[in-house]
Amino acid sequence: MSGTADEPESIPPQYLAARLHRALAEDPRTAELGVQVHIRGGVVVLDGEVTSAERKQQLENTVRELVPDARIHNEVRVGSSAQPGPSEELR
Template sequence: MEAPQYVAARVQRALAEDERTTELGVRVDVRGDQLYLRGQITSADRRELIAKVAGEAAPGL
């Protein structure tokens, strides 16, 4: 199993680099089998995109 800090870094990088999000203002934490995203988002649509990209970067969390 991959260390939580590496999973968090991978998700953070995906959020920053994915053309759908290019998001730098979201903090990513992994605790057990849960992925937590924190930050201010401008809309519900943006929130859904961020959640989708994060889920793709860390499937199963």
């Protein structure tokens, strides 16, 4: 991602959020489309659901690589990766 040397304060919040969201979707380590990125009071907030704690941490690590001086609040939830149960038969 070019332009990552920009300070987060110099980029309008909606553009920084869009940049980070795109990076999380395109980075092969994360490839997450369902994680939202918000900028609240200069803090990068990650929100959504992933299947493992490792995936959650990788999202934060990726954001930290792109904006190393930013404060990050990782609100991503770890959901169950269990397979769905048997189908229900309706009568």
